[in-house]
Amino acid sequence: MGAAAHDDHGHDIPATGDGTQFSVAHHFDTADQQFNSNKMGIWLFLVTEILFFGGLFCAFFIFRSWYYDSFVEAHHHLDRIMGGINTLVLIGSSLTMALAVRAAQQGKRQLVVLLLAITILCAFGFLAIKYLEYTHKFHDGLLPGKYFHATGFKSQHPGMFFAVYFMMTGIHGLHVVIGIGLITWILLRAQNGEFGPRYYAPVEGVGLYWHLVDLVWIYLFPLLYLVGG
Amino acid sequence: MAQAVADHLPEAPSGGTNYLNAERGIWSWLTTVDHKRIGMMYLTSTLIAFGLGGFFALALRLELLTPRKTYMSAQMYNQAFTLHGALMVFLFIIPSIPGALGNFLLPIMVGAKDVAFPKLNLLSLYLYWAGAICFLSSLVLGGVDTGWTFYTPYSSTTGGAVVLVTFGAFILGFSSILTGLNFIVTLHKLRAPGMTWFKMPLLLWAIYATAVVQILATPVLAITLLLLIFERIAHIGIFDPTLGGDPVLFQHFFWFYSHPAVYIMILPGMGIISDVLAVHAKRTIFGYKAIAFSSIAIALLGFLVWGHHMFVAGQSELASTIFSALTFLIAIPSGIKMFNWISTLWGGSISYRPPMLFVFSFLFQFAIGGLTGLFLGMLGVDLHLHDTYFVVAHFHYVMMGGTVTAFVAGLHHWWPKMTGRMYNEKLATVSAALIFIGFNTTFFTQFILGSRGMPRRYYNYLDQFQPLHAFSTVGSWFLGVGFTLTLYYLLASLKNGAKAPKNPWGGKSLEWQADSPPITENFAHTPHITDGPYDFMPGSKH
Numbered sequence: 001m002g003a004a005a006h007d008d009h010g011h012d013i014p015a016t017g018d019g020t021q022f023s024v025a026h027h028f029d030t031a032d033q034q035f036n037s038n039k040m041g042i043w044l045f046l047v048t049e050i051l052f053f054g055g056l057f058c059a060f061f062i063f064r065s066w067y068y069d070s071f072v073e074a075h076h077h078l079d080r081i082m083g084g085i086n087t088l089v090l091i092g093s094s095l096t097m098a099l100a101v102r103a104a105q106q107g108k109r110q111l112v113v114l115l116l117a118i119t120i121l122c123a124f125g126f127l128a129i130k131y132l133e134y135t136h137k138f139h140d141g142l143l144p145g146k147y148f149h150a151t152g153f154k155s156q157h158p159g160m161f162f163a164v165y166f167m168m169t170g171i172h173g174l175h176v177v178i179g180i181g182l183i184t185w186i187l188l189r190a191q192n193g194e195f196g197p198r199y200y201a202p203v204e205g206v207g208l209y210w211h212l213v214d215l216v217w218i219y220l221f222p223l224l225y226l227v228g229g
Numbered sequence: 230m231a232q233a234v235a236d237h238l239p240e241a242p243s244g245g246t247n248y249l250n251a252e253r254g255i256w257s258w259l260t261t262v263d264h265k266r267i268g269m270m271y272l273t274s275t276l277i278a279f280g281l282g283g284f285f286a287l288a289l290r291l292e293l294l295t296p297r298k299t300y301m302s303a304q305m306y307n308q309a310f311t312l313h314g315a316l317m318v319f320l321f322i323i324p325s326i327p328g329a330l331g332n333f334l335l336p337i338m339v340g341a342k343d344v345a346f347p348k349l350n351l352l353s354l355y356l357y358w359a360g361a362i363c364f365l366s367s368l369v370l371g372g373v374d375t376g377w378t379f380y381t382p383y384s385s386t387t388g389g390a391v392v393l394v395t396f397g398a399f400i401l402g403f404s405s406i407l408t409g410l411n412f413i414v415t416l417h418k419l420r421a422p423g424m425t426w427f428k429m430p431l432l433l434w435a436i437y438a439t440a441v442v443q444i445l446a447t448p449v450l451a452i453t454l455l456l457l458i459f460e461r462i463a464h465i466g467i468f469d470p471t472l473g474g475d476p477v478l479f480q481h482f483f484w485f486y487s488h489p490a491v492y493i494m495i496l497p498g499m500g501i502i503s504d505v506l507a508v509h510a511k512r513t514i515f516g517y518k519a520i521a522f523s524s525i526a527i528a529l530l531g532f533l534v535w536g537h538h539m540f541v542a543g544q545s546e547l548a549s550t551i552f553s554a555l556t557f558l559i560a561i562p563s564g565i566k567m568f569n570w571i572s573t574l575w576g577g578s579i580s581y582r583p584p585m586l587f588v589f590s591f592l593f594q595f596a597i598g599g600l601t602g603l604f605l606g607m608l609g610v611d612l613h614l615h616d617t618y619f620v621v622a623h624f625h626y627v628m629m630g631g632t633v634t635a636f637v638a639g640l641h642h643w644w645p646k647m648t649g650r651m652y653n654e655k656l657a658t659v660s661a662a663l664i665f666i667g668f669n670t671t672f673f674t675q676f677i678l679g680s681r682g683m684p685r686r687y688y689n690y691l692d693q694f695q696p697l698h699a700f701s702t703v704g705s706w707f708l709g710v711g712f713t714l715t716l717y718y719l720l721a722s723l724k725n726g727a728k729a730p731k732n733p734w735g736g737k738s739l740e741w742q743a744d745s746p747p748i749t750e751n752f753a754h755t756p757h758i759t760d761g762p763y764d765f766m767p768g769s770k771h
Contacts, residue, residue, distance in 0.1 A: 025347075026342065026343070027336075027341060027343035027344075027419070036418055037345045037346075040418060041345065041346060041410060044410045044413060044414065045410060047444060047445070048406055048444055048447070051445060051446075051448035052448035052452050053452075054449065054452075055448075055449050055452035055456075055482060058482075059456070059467060059478065062475070062478060063467075066473075066475075067473065144463065144464075144465040144466060145463070145464045145465040145466030145467075145469070145472045145474075146472060147463070157472075157473040159466055159472060160466055160467075160474070163465040163466050163467055164467075167456070167459065167465065167467075171455075
């Protein structure tokens with residue numbers, strides 16, 4: 001990021017870089033200052049996200065230690081294959097997202113759009129597989145708390161496992177849905193040619209968010225699906 | 230600083246254009262991204278919440294005048310104390326100082342044109358309003374009687390509009406997070422040239438520490454309330470013991486946020502005191518760095534003491550002992566502040582104008598509030614005092630005697646800057662006296678009630694407590710009159726107050742170099758700062 005626009009009076013100064021136009025908001029002195037502020041803002045937001053999920057992870061660990069047998073027994077009812085595929089899908093989408101940021105920095109408009117489109121497709125793929133998993137659980141009565149009505153369990157509290165499972169994967173799924181919206185938004189902006197070597201902060205910001213969504217799943221998958229007795 | 234900055238500042242633009250009259254009409258306010266206008270809207274909104282919460286408080290005190298039913302039913306009483314607490318905590322104390330004074334002053338004090346994310350700032354205000362609507366609509370949709378802490382399993386089983394109010398608190402949490410995020414980035418990235426960290430007014434250090442807590446603690450409240458909502462709607466079983474859940478887990482989650490949140494409430498108040506006190510004592514603040522770092526220390530230690538709310542909730546003795554010891558540690562940074570403030574007064578040229586009167590009230594009341602916290606932090610003593618009026622008196626001494634008094638001090642200090650008008654200082658002096666007398670009458674009595682065993686939140690009580698209860702109720706009337714008077718002369722000043730000069734109190738920090746009220750861009754040119762915010766002494770460096 002070079003200093004693209006500088007103006008003491010704080011008016012919008014359009015600056016051009018490789019066919020892209022952007023403006024420095026009135027309260028920033030330089031484009032660098034704006035870029036750094038945006039980046040810091042995104043990182044702080046991600047911190048709040050981690051703490052938000054932290055509460056759920058905390059609940060997971062407490063109830064897992066209390067109802068160890070139920071958690072081990074119940075986790076066998078999750079579909080490792082589907083969970084595994086979803087993990088690969090999300091990691092793949094993180095890769096295309098990272099490449100999209102790189103492409104935006106290089107000003108390759110078509111490539112950015114293509115990579116973002118693939119990222120969105122992966123996100124939909126993830127949701128589709130999650131939908132199949134959920135319908136299967138619903139069908140088997142593997143539900144939270146008092147709605148749990150599956151039979152054949154030896155341990156006392158399998159409903160607790162599914163309470164934690166649906167809360168964690170549900171809130172994560174909501175983040176995926178929001179991610180789809182955000183990526184669509186920057187895809188449209190990329191199509192308009194708004195990004196280039198001098199201005200790609202929104203792509204990077206959404207990218208960081210998407211990596212966090214991916215990262216949360218990378219913890220959720222082994223904890224819920226894989227870790228057994 | 231005055232001289233240094235004045236070199237760079239031409240006189241105010243002619244015609245008296247300022248942020249208030251730059252644009253007109255309600256729409257220009259609702260769509261503004263100007264931090265000063267957002268601050269003023271926060272001020273208005275939080276003061277309305279304070280008025281409503283205060284109304285409930287007066288109603289409660291009136292009910293407690295007699296040992297049995299005075300005029301309201303037990304159910305109504307439960308709903309009234311819940312709404313009093315929830316309104317005051319979530320809609321007034323938490324957002325008031327950062328949202329109103331912080332938004333208005335922070336960018337000006339660092340010489341910036343606005344906060345880092347102005348649109349996010351507006352969104353934060355809208356989220357505040359959305360949360361407020363959830364709270365207020367609960368009034369007509371069944372009410373809430375859980376107490377402001379929403380303890381399970383009561384909150385997951387009782388009737389009323391618990392989900393609505395909880396959802397409101399959830400939304401308000403996001404409002405708080407966005408404000409904190411904005412302030413941290415602004416302080417890191419938008420300080421004017423020469424405005425180093427140690428040249429910032431201490432209010433900004435306090436707001437910075439507050440913002441750190443807002444960002445790190447509030448998300449945990451969000452997930453807690455979300456779990457509570459799901460528990461109530463879908464009985465997922467996380468907190469419900471009949472399904473294997475744990476109600477104490479709710480308390481852990483809740484206080485992991487809500488204890489740091491009391492520092493969200495008090496830290497900005499402490500920041501205001503540092504600034505107002507130094508200006509009205511005309512003396513360089515004593516121990517600048519000690520005060521600055523004690524704010525950070527309080528913010529960090531505040532995360533490690535939540536268990537002292539659960540000494541009698543079945544927590545292990547080891548955990549209780551550790552939480553008790555950590556709680557005492559908080560007294561150190563708080564004490565550092567107190568002693569530095571008192572040292573600043575030493576040898577100062579103290580004025581007794583209204584903002585300073587409120588500062589004196591604060592020092593007296595906060596000392597009592599802080600020290601009684603140590604009683605409650607002691608494991609043995611807490612067994613006797615927990616859930617009594619002693620607790621009620623303690624947190625009102627800290628929250629009302631501390632934060633609210635500091636907020637009112639700050640309001641009187643910066644009112645001329647914010648509105649461009651001077652208020653009637655004689656009436657303000659009367660009101661400061663009324664509020665001081667009323668507050669201490671109301672709440673010191675409650676220390677005695679509590680130590681004699683009067684439990685909090687009870688609708689009926691033993692006849693022997695009536696004289697003290699009645700005394701407390703009479704005190705609340707003084708408070709009511711005092712605050713009504715404040716409201717009157719502040720509003721009257723808007724209509725016919727004298728025009729405020731740029732610097733009515735002789736402050737040295739940057740906001741006093743801006744016009745009263747400031748122009749939309751705050752300063753005609755980005756200021757360059759050379760001197761500190763408390764260089765009052767003649768011969769101090771220029």
